[in-house]
Amino acid sequence: MIRKASAVWKGDGRNGTGALTTQSGVLTDSLYGFKTRFENEPGTNPEELIAAAHAGCFSMALAFGLQAEGFTAEELRTEAAVTLEPDGDGFKISRSALTLRARIPGIDGAKFLELARGAEKNCPVSKVLNAEITLDAELTGS
Known part of the structure; x- marks a missing residue:
């Protein structure tokens, strides 16, 4: 069994943004970035x-x-x-x-x-x- 997910990142580490998508579609272009990871802004990490x-x-x-x-x-x-x-x-x-x-x-x-x-x-x-x-x-x- 193999499960897949993908990430697309645009920009630099602090100001860039990313999107996560899972094979199942549960996550589709779900936003993540520095602020969602380190500053508790809405989005995932x-x-x-x-x-x-x-x-x-x-x-x-x-x-x-x-x-x-x-x-x-x-x-x-x-x-x-x-x-x-x-x-x-x-x-x-x-x-x-x-x-x-x-x-x-x-x-x-x-x-x-x-x-x-x-x-x-x-x-x-x-x-x-x-x-x-x-x-x-x-x-x-x-």
């Missing part, structure tokens, strides 16, 4: 997209792990907070902090944590990130 990918990948991996053990989640609510920090002359993504709040009927805390940690380590996005990955997982009711 690479780190936000990586955070969305990590949260989604982890949640789906956990759903499959739960299914294999006979559980079905009522809800897996995952946030990924990606940290971008200076690194020499550039920047690096140093961390992705996953926060999970889950409602899974019939599961005990130990099994929940075992499966959540497995999903954290084994989802494809976790495997591709060269960053510290943390997980704060909590059952919110069953």
Whole structure:
């Protein structure tokens, strides 16, 4: 399986603008630039997209792990907070902090944590990130 996305950039780094498009069409010429990345202006940025990918990948991996053990989640609510920090002359993504709040009927805390940690380590996005990955997982009711 191969998934594609493309970027078109025009101008210099600070004042230029870019547009991102995904193969699925979910993003079509979605604007990004210095201000959307570093100054919180409307638009997207690479780190936000990586955070969305990590949260989604982890949640789906956990759903499959739960299914294999006979559980079905009522809800897996995952946030990924990606940290971008200076690194020499550039920047690096140093961390992705996953926060999970889950409602899974019939599961005990130990099994929940075992499966959540497995999903954290084994989802494809976790495997591709060269960053510290943390997980704060909590059952919110069953």
